[in-house]
Amino acid sequence: MRRSARARARANEAYIHSIVKARQSGATFAVIARAANVSSQAVQEIVRRHGAPQQSGRATVTDIERARHSHARGESDDRDSERTAAAD
Numbered sequence: 001m002r003r004s005a006r007a008r009a010r011a012n013e014a015y016i017h018s019i020v021k022a023r024q025s026g027a028t029f030a031v032i033a034r035a036a037n038v039s040s041q042a043v044q045e046i047v048r049r050h051g052a053p054q055q056s057g058r059a060t061v062t063d064i065e066r067a068r069h070s071h072a073r074g075e076s077d078d079r080d081s082e083r084t085a086a087a088d
Contacts, residue, residue: 011071018067019043020051035064 015036022032023043033040 011067011073015067015071016046016050018064019046022064023047023051032064036068 019032019036022035023029029040029043029047033043036043
């Protein structure tokens with residue numbers, strides 16, 4: 001049970017990070033929303049709550065879609081869940 005909660009938390013973090021990174025790189029709310037399959041209002045709220053004012057590297061639509069699929073499956077984007085599970 002703990003392992004799945006950690007994996008879900010990592011997936012959520014990757015999903016949020018991808019959305020914020022895409023917005024910081026100049027993507028519009030509508031483009032991000034379409035790629036993440038959510039409303040533009042949801043994207044705006046995520047950016048408002050988690051966004052940082054500084055610029056960072058560019059997120060591609062592929063990055064956002066990969067994070068969305070991982071988020072939907074409850075998987076971690078960093079692929080180290082087996083190592084984490086072995087450590088527990």
